[in-house]
Amino acid sequence: MGICFDISTVKDIIEISPRALKIMRNLQFLWIYNTRRDTNIRVHVPENIDFPPRLKLLHWEEYPGKCLPHTLRPEHLVELNLENSKLKHLWEGTQPLGNLKKLTLTSSFNLEKLPDLANATNLEILDVNYCENLVEIHSSVGNLHKLEKLQMDRCRNLQVVPTLSNLASLQRVSIAGCEQLRKLPDISTTITDLRIVDTMLEEFTASIRLCSRLKSLYIIGSAIPHSNQNIWLYFPPIFLGKMNSTERYCSNSAAHPRSSKLLNVVS
Numbered sequence: 513m514g515i516c517f518d519i520s521t522v523k524d525i526i527e528i529s530p531r532a533l534k535i536m537r538n539l540q541f542l543w544i545y546n547t548r549r550d551t552n553i554r555v556h557v558p559e560n561i562d563f564p565p566r567l568k569l570l571h572w573e574e575y576p577g578k579c580l581p582h583t584l585r586p587e588h589l590v591e592l593n594l595e596n597s598k599l600k601h602l603w604e605g606t607q608p609l610g611n612l613k614k615l616t617l618t619s620s621f622n623l624e625k626l627p628d629l630a631n632a633t634n635l636e637i638l639d640v641n642y643c644e645n646l647v648e649i650h651s652s653v654g655n656l657h658k659l660e661k662l663q664m665d666r667c668r669n670l671q672v673v674p675t676l677s678n679l680a681s682l683q684r685v686s687i688a689g690c691e692q693l694r695k696l697p698d699i700s701t702t703i704t705d706l707r708i709v710d711t712m713l714e715e716f717t718a719s720i721r722l723c724s725r726l727k728s729l730y731i732i733g734s735a736i737p738h739s740n741q742n743i744w745l746y747f748p749p750i751f752l753g754k755m756n757s758t759e760r761y762c763s764n765s766a767a768h769p770r771s772s773k774l775l776n777v778v779s
Contacts, residue, residue, distance in 0.1 A: 534562030
């Protein structure tokens with residue numbers, strides 16, 4: 513049982529009663545979306561709104577609150593999508609998130625911090641693209657052993673990413689337009705796809721050399737520190753063997769800060 517609601521179809525201010533959802537005790541998915549991004553839709557959600565206790569999917573675009581209500585019980589959630597929200601943070605402390613597999617916070621421009629995700633032991637996808645006020649990826653993310661995909665594009669104020677070397681299932685990491693990020697964290701040896709675009713890194717990680725499963729690497733418009741001029745020392749020999757001389761030259765020609773750099777290799 514679920515609800516899908518396009519809020520762009522309503523012209524007036526939308527007032528949601530605190531108990532409007534709780535009475536639907538068997539509701540398993542709630543999908544609120546906006547098909548017209550250019551409209552100024554005002555949705556009022558009370559701080560004490562009660563969510564159904566058995567929600568498995570919560571997709572609420574443009575969620576208007578600064579944080580999620582304490583009445584939300586996330587232990588059954590499999591997917592939580594709050595893209596384009598007004599959230600500053602999700603919740604305080606740890607929550608029972610054992611069933612959560614996908615967390616999407618794309619374009620939540622006001623988001624300042626991620627919660628402790630230590631209990632999200634089955635999380636596979638974390639997407640914080642365009643969270644421009646986010647400064648740090650919570651350290652608990654570094655221990656999510658089932659995490660496969662980590663998206664951090666256009667997090668302009670992001671400064672800290674924990675080590676990712678312990679993530680036994682990690683396959684794809686994307687870091688684009690993170691202008692304040694100076695250090696690339698250690699990367700899991702399981703990674704197959706790494707994208708580094710428009711950054712000003714001061715430290716490159718030698719852990720990439722151990723990534724024998726690497727199939728796709730993009731380094732575009734990113735500065736590489738002077739101390740790391742010989743960038744090829746950082747990549748696994750098995751990966752370099754699949755590159756031709758033209759591909760090496762194309763990336764090698766941009767080993768200086770602020771230069772235009774392109775390395776695009778797909779095995």
